[in-house]
């Protein structure tokens with residue numbers, strides 16, 4: 001039962017983040033073949049493997065094995081506006097800025113990416129030109 005629930009949680013995450021088995025298995029540090037058999041519910045992963053999947057997708061075991069996942073994934077699929085940036089000083093006294101993910105609050109390397117590469121949140125950049133300095137330090 002857990003492996004079926006894990007399977008549907010994984011498939012839901014892959015769908016909402018538009019990830020292939022290859023990309024997802026890389027995130028989770030697993031072979032594509034093994035990851036695929038877990039995603040299809042054909043393999044029951046060990047606790048250590050479950051931990052890798054949790055880390056790879058930034059989810060708790062409860063997210064992956066519990067019942068709230070589909071609603072949560074839907075929230076990730078609805079684009080959130082990027083409205084903050086962080087400023088980093090460079091050695092020459094100049095500075096550079098990075099956009100801040102509205103969900104996980106991590107700095108993102110690239111502007112105008114469709115999804116946060118840390119948490120998978122879908123992003124909307126319409127208001128980014130009006131973005132303000134993020135109030136909290138990282």
Ligand SMILES: [Zn+2]
Nearest residue numbers: 101104116119
């Ligand atoms: Zn994020």
